[in-house]
Amino acid sequence: MAQLLFRNIRLFDPEVGETRPGHELLIEGGTIREVADRPIKADGAEVIDGGGRTLMPGLIDCHVHVVLSEVSIPSLESMPLTLMTAHAMKLMRGMLDRGFTTVRDTGGADWGLKTAVDQGLFPGPRLFIAGKAIGPTGGHSDPRRRTDYGVRCHCCNAMVFAMGVADGVPGVQKAVREEMRQGCDHVKIMMSGGVASPYDPLDSMQFCEDEVRAAVTEAHAFGRYVCAHAYSPEAIERAAHCGVRTIEHGNLIDEPRAKLMAEKGMFLIPNLIAYYAMRERAGEFGMSGEMLEKNDLVIDGGLRSLEICQRAGVSIAFGSDLLGQLQVDQSREFQIRSQVMKPIDILRSATLIGAQVLRQEGKLGCLKPGAHADLLLVDGDPLADLGVLSGQGGRIDLIMKGGRIHKRNLH
Numbered sequence: 577m578a579q580l581l582f583r584n585i586r587l588f589d590p591e592v593g594e595t596r597p598g599h600e601l602l603i604e605g606g607t608i609r610e611v612a613d614r615p616i617k618a619d620g621a622e623v624i625d626g627g628g629r630t631l632m633p634g635l636i637d638c639h640v641h642v643v644l645s646e647v648s649i650p651s652l653e654s655m656p657l658t659l660m661t662a663h664a665m666k667l668m669r670g671m672l673d674r675g676f677t678t679v680r681d682t683g684g685a686d687w688g689l690k691t692a693v694d695q696g697l698f699p700g701p702r703l704f705i706a707g708k709a710i711g712p713t714g715g716h717s718d719p720r721r722r723t724d725y726g727v728r729c730h731c732c733n734a735m736v737f738a739m740g741v742a743d744g745v746p747g748v749q750k751a752v753r754e755e756m757r758q759g760c761d762h763v764k765i766m767m768s769g770g771v772a773s774p775y776d777p778l779d780s781m782q783f784c785e786d787e788v789r790a791a792v793t794e795a796h797a798f799g800r801y802v803c804a805h806a807y808s809p810e811a812i813e814r815a816a817h818c819g820v821r822t823i824e825h826g827n828l829i830d831e832p833r834a835k836l837m838a839e840k841g842m843f844l845i846p847n848l849i850a851y852y853a854m855r856e857r858a859g860e861f862g863m864s865g866e867m868l869e870k871n872d873l874v875i876d877g878g879l880r881s882l883e884i885c886q887r888a889g890v891s892i893a894f895g896s897d898l899l900g901q902l903q904v905d906q907s908r909e910f911q912i913r914s915q916v917m918k919p920i921d922i923l924r925s926a927t928l929i930g931a932q933v934l935r936q937e938g939k940l941g942c943l944k945p946g947a948h949a950d951l952l953l954v955d956g957d958p959l960a961d962l963g964v965l966s967g968q969g970g971r972i973d974l975i976m977k978g979g980r981i982h983k984r985n986l987h
């Protein structure tokens with residue numbers, strides 16, 4: 577089996593929490609075989625001289641939508657699945673170019689896209705999928721206009737393909753069982769209003785307790801879990817009591833609900849860059865004034881939610897949740913979080929904690945024998961300068977996923 581040896585590198589291991597010079601790392605096949613602070617004997621291995629750069633784990637984004645290729649989601653109504661897939665391929669390539677070797681899709685991506693990436697049909701990050709995001713009639717995942725009473729065929733409507741509606745316990749059970757049949761890694765449900773949906777107020781409560789418990793029970797039956805779109809404290813409390821594992825967004829959380837999340841061992845996946853990018857540029861891509869008004873209601877609570885959850889001891893993962901043309905801003909999340917979080921905590925959110933969310937501890941987000949060889953070689957020290965991960969990956973000189981080099985820019 578082919579071996580590849582990294583020499584002359586500084587090593588950033590998020591478990592250790594510091595950047596250490598004088599290390600070497602050996603890869604065999606698609607996994608890390610050895611990490612050492614001394615020369616590694618590996619006759620016949622291909623050697624990569626890191627030139628003193630920093631070797632670190634590939635990044636994990638725990639909240640993306642690879643098929644939502646338009647900022648104005650209603651534009652997807654007239655998009656056939658062939659065009660949706662072509663856009664998704666481009667968006668996923670961009671994520672990998674920015675150093676995100678793993679992403680967790682929270683509504684839209686299916687087993688076909690996941691399989692295509694796994695088979696190497698096009699370059700993209702490891703993909704963990706939710707299938708359709710599920711919500712009640714009139715909720716955040718109900719894509720119909722008020723003049724629509726039926727559900728149109730999803731083969732030529734990318735929006736219907738990415739979102740689902742279920743009502744009542746039997747309806748939720750059937751919807752979640754279908755997601756399990758389709759090979760989903762987790763189930764996404766809507767529990768409060770959202771910014772990018774036109775008719776539901778942010779503080780609306782979506783799915784009653786019995787419906788949420790039904791989703792959790794069915795997901796657990798397949799060894800999976802439920803993640804919930806939730807902004808308000810009341811929606812977060814309902815999710816916590818019903819067995820939901822992760823809260824997506826959570827901008828309006830308060831101290832008591834953060835404490836409850838910590839007691840339940842839940843994760844928070846905030847997506848602050850989504851709100852900043854929408855405020856700055858979503859209007860030019862067709863997002864309505866009503867949606868932008870809702871965005872203003874939650875943007876100020878974003879940084880405060882991080883502070884509240886840090887104090888309560890809630891594990892915080894990295895997420896971006898950008899739509900369409902705004903997805904180029906994915907890495908700006910690092911800089912926004914730096915206003916209230918330490919660099920090591922931000923980097924752990926995009927590595928170690930992301931792996932915990934995905935239940936891939938020891939396989940992703942770390943540098944240890946047996947882990948997947950998902951690696952970045954960056955020009956600088958991310959602990960001292962998060963800017964090395966900014967933009968479109970310009971300061972990432974090597975990107976490797978599963979032992980295969982995606983980008984190599986070494987001199």
